[in-house]
Amino acid sequence: MSIPSGFKARFSETLRLTLVYRLARELNAELRPVDVLHRVLNAAAEALGTPYASIAAFRDKELQAAYAIGGGAVDPLPVIKRVLADGLAGFVLHNYRTVIINDINRSPLWLPLDDEPLSPQEGSALCMPLIHAGEVVGVITLAHPAPGYFSADAVNLTTTISELGAAALSNALLLDATRRAERRYEVLFDDATVPIIITDLQGHIQAINRRTCEFLGYTPEDLLHKNITTVHREGTEPVGADHFDHLKRGLEVRFQSMAWAKDGSKYPVQVYARRINSDGDVDCVQWIEHDMSIQMELDRLRRDLSAMIYHDVRGPLSNVYSSLEALSRLLARHPDQNVQDLIEVASRSEDQARRMIDSLLDVQYLEEGRRLLSRTNVMINELIVEVVKQLEHAARENNIFLDFDLADDPPVLYIDSGMIERVVFNLVDNAIKYAPRDGAVIISTVIGKSEVYVRVKDNGPGIPHEALELIFDKFSRVKQRNMPHGVGLGLAFCKLAVEAHGGRIWVRSDNRRGSTFTFALPIEAPGTQELPLLGPAAAH
Ligand code: ADP
Secondary structure, eight states, X not given: OOOOTTOOOOOOHHHHHXXXXXXHXXXXXXXXXXXXXXXXXXXXXXXXXXXXXXXXXXXXXXXXXXXXXXXXXXXXXXXXXXXXXXXXXXXXXXXXXXXXXXXXXXXXXXXXXXXXXXXXXXXXXXXEEEEETTEEEEEEEEEESSTTOOOHHHHHHHHHHHHHHHHHHHHHXXXXXXXXXXXXXXXXXXXXXXXXEEXXXXXXXXXXXXXXXXHHOOOHHHHTTSBGGGXXXXXXXXXXXXXXHHHHTTOOEEEEEEEEOTTSOEEEEEEEEEEXXXXXXXXXXXXXXXXXXXXXXXXXXXHHHHHHHHHHHHHHHHHHHHHHXXXXXXXXXXXXXXXXXXXXXXXXXXXXXXXXXXXXXXXXXXXXXXXXXXXXXXOHHHHHHHHHXXXXXXXXXXXXXXXXXXXXXXXXXXXXXXXXXXHHHHHHHHXXXXXXXTOEEXXXXXXXXXXXXXXXXXXXXXXXXXXXXXXXXXXXXXXXXXXXXXXXXXXXXXXXXXXXXXXXXXXXXXXXXXXXXXXXXXXXXXXXXXXXXXXXXXXX
């Protein structure tokens, strides 16, 4: 091309306005980022008459799309990446400013690319950032074989085109990112291995994923626009009675429930409900439905198996008991005191093992929410004295002083005496175990307005504050050095047993000056009260 040197591009105001009007209309359509690049670059190259031009789009400094004119069918991406790394476009991108090069062969900013069809070998160039809301969203480069081609007019026109382009590009990039995120969410939602249901805040179902269809046998059409109560027929009370008010306050709610399948069968589920997109105009609730049937079945099998084992161990244990009784009678007059001592140790161990088995069976029985079967009228003070007698030997061995402070004439309680005996036994046994040598354990009863309190106080090491709640959980033990052995079942049993009577149990521990365990039993026995059956027990 032969171009006279010193030629400057000139543009009339009418041309500028016409161009801006046309481009603005074109960019108004909803476009992909690459379409915006095409229209902006074509408009700029056409208006300025530049045979070489390129443009690239960025989001968070990452190259998103690029387009170039001048190289025929050549893929522009490799050369654009090069000039972004080492050339003029890269300089403009990082410095946020327009650069005009009047003679590319004499500018250090111009990257010489021999035989590159997208780049002129001589002439001038104009490179401008596309800035929107303070962010560079693109870089446009225009080049002409004539040196000094780009006049102030050309810069003005390119600035107008770039401003229009930057706004359109920024919107297109945002839309693109949103669509990609949506597509990602859709794939995740549909491929999730747990059933997920999306509803609005009134509970109308808006989407269900594939796993929900497989789990409950519905098609999306069966459930769309129906209420979540089609699946949760027992209601969704834990999520809030008034339009899921718990979720509205931003809470995440987990609860156990049943999910109804299309064929009318129902499955136990752990539901995790959460409000999503609460700040956008799409406001909905996500219900994740964990199928618990296999776990519940395994739990039931485990429980049945352990109940069977505990139960069957009782047989051999009672043989040990009767054999020891017989032995002790037979050897009552044996001259060697060691024989008596050995029988005594064996009896106590048998007693301990039996109590443990009974507690395990009771824990299981009570955990299933079954009612107490063997209530009788019981004088609590007498029960306590009888139980403590069984522990006198252990107390004597550690030189522990056992004392009573029992209320006069406590009311007769209607309780399961075997169970409450084991509660008292566990508490006094622990107190003796944890009290120091020569320590003291005081067992007292107090009559309250509607309850009788039984208190066991020791002067042992006490219980760390953070463990006060935990020790009533199954198998929880406080980890400290030189502590007696145990499995952490005693207090869990005590809690279940006392609560099954409608009572309460708690502990106070005073800065390493010992512990006081108290349990309260209601005076008015809820004689006809039946505990609700929970879990698999309900099915029997
Ligand atoms: P176990 O005695 O078999 O460990 P328990 O359920 O009876 O199980 O007790 C749980 C834990 O509570 C014990 O491991 C111990 O850490 C703590 N604990 C119970 N009673 C006392 C007590 N009187 N003094 C100090 N710690 C106690």
